[in-house]
Amino acid sequence: MAVVRIEKASRWFGNVVAVNDVSIDITPGITGLLGPNGAGKSTLIHMMSGFLPPSDGSVTLDGEVIWRNSGAYRRIGLVPETESTYEFLDGREFVRANAELQGLPDPGAATERALETVEMTAAADRPVGTYSKGMRQRVKMASALVHDPAVLLLDEPFNGMDPRQRMHLMELLRRMGEEGRTVLFSSHILEEVEQLATHIEVIVAGRHAASGDFRRIRRLMTNRPHQYLIRSSDDRALAAALIADPCTQGLELDPVEQALKVEAVDFHRFAERLPLLARERGIRLLTVSPSDESLESVFSYLVSA
Incomplete structure (x- = not known):
């Protein structure tokens, strides 16, 4: 050792x-x-x-x-x-x-x-x-x-x-x-x-x-919103619920990916609120994946800081 x-x-x-x-x-x-x-x-x-x-x-x-x-x-x-x-x-x-x-x-x-x-x-x-x-x-x-x-x-x-x-x-x-x-x-x-x-x-x-x-x-980079790609049974209804919550600052319906792109400014609140909001509205979450949590993304953020 x-x-x-x-x-x-x-x-x-x-x-x-x-x-x-x-x-x-x-x-x-x-x-x-x-x-x-x-x-x-x-x-x-x-x-x-x-x-x-x-x-x-x-x-x-x-x-x-x-x-x-x-x-x-x-x-x-x-x-x-x-x-x-x-x-x-x-x-x-x-x-x-x-x-x-x-x-x-x-x-x-x-x-x-x-x-x-x-x-x-x-x-x-x-x-x-x-x-x-x-x-x-x-x-x-x-x-x-x-x-x-x-x-x-x-x-x-x-x-x-x-x-x-x-x-x-x-x-x-x-x-x-x-x-x-x-x-x-x-x-x-x-x-x-x-x-x-x-x-x-x-x-x-x-x-x-x-x-x-x-x-x-x-996750310690609180000055940079976390990017997520979400697929659900009703992306529009989910977008309407998320945009009203302070844990997000931007959403986009991507017709090519057939998914919802989300910018989460409060990682912990977003992780808690997303399943609750989906359950309240009867929406099934099919995919929830971070799109900027790779080493390449982290390295790019650190170098450009």
């Missing part, structure tokens, strides 16, 4: 502030790190992995500062976004190099286990320079896993992978999260984050914008 703690951490490069006063705890399980390009995600991952010190604040692993701490490095695996491979090495040599740097008692056996875990054994004797983008990602993953780390940090790990490789990596990360490892990954593909992460952290312009389950984050 490992916890990476970022406390009031900032990082600047000259006059450019990449990360500004960020405090986050990365706990066991799978955390998705989201943010627009240039938001500071890679800088945060580099500080968590010990490649960069914070200019201010602290980044620790179970209470120990990570920067220049070899003990912490032995517990962390990193898959960087940038290509950090030696193309003249074959895949097996590349992974074994990290096993030997970690001082493992049997680097050969650890290398074979890691290659098998990411399904790269068959291509292990080929030079890394001949690998596709997806294969490079997998051999970087094997290198990060070779010392069996408690913390795994991945920066855009799905880049270049085909659908089968992506599904295999997602299943591997799920298994690691279930084992109690601390896994953090960044991705610009929101569908992957929504399927995989049990917790999200959002960085916007170098600042921490939100944390937690994205549905809970959406």
Whole structure:
């Protein structure tokens, strides 16, 4: 069980502030790190992995500062976004190099286990320079896993992978999260984050914008009306009842969807009043679905705030 703690951490490069006063705890399980390009995600991952010190604040692993701490490095695996491979090495040599740097008692056996875990054994004797983008990602993953780390940090790990490789990596990360490892990954593909992460952290312009389950984050956005798509046995009568209630601010009958679009300004009152109003008028509710409670909608709201 490992916890990476970022406390009031900032990082600047000259006059450019990449990360500004960020405090986050990365706990066991799978955390998705989201943010627009240039938001500071890679800088945060580099500080968590010990490649960069914070200019201010602290980044620790179970209470120990990570920067220049070899003990912490032995517990962390990193898959960087940038290509950090030696193309003249074959895949097996590349992974074994990290096993030997970690001082493992049997680097050969650890290398074979890691290659098998990411399904790269068959291509292990080929030079890394001949690998596709997806294969490079997998051999970087094997290198990060070779010392069996408690913390795994991945920066855009799905880049270049085909659908089968992506599904295999997602299943591997799920298994690691279930084992109690601390896994953090960044991705610009929101569908992957929504399927995989049990917790999200959002960085916007170098600042921490939100944390937690994205549905809970959406419900805390009281300044934005909740959008619902409702189908019932009598949409017009239901619209007349809802528009008279202060829990809504806008309704629209959509002939294409054959449904009622509702903007609810009071989420809790709307959830209570909708079934009561329908029952009082003898209206059957066929579908009640939020249309802006996806991770994509939440992320869009946070970025545009």
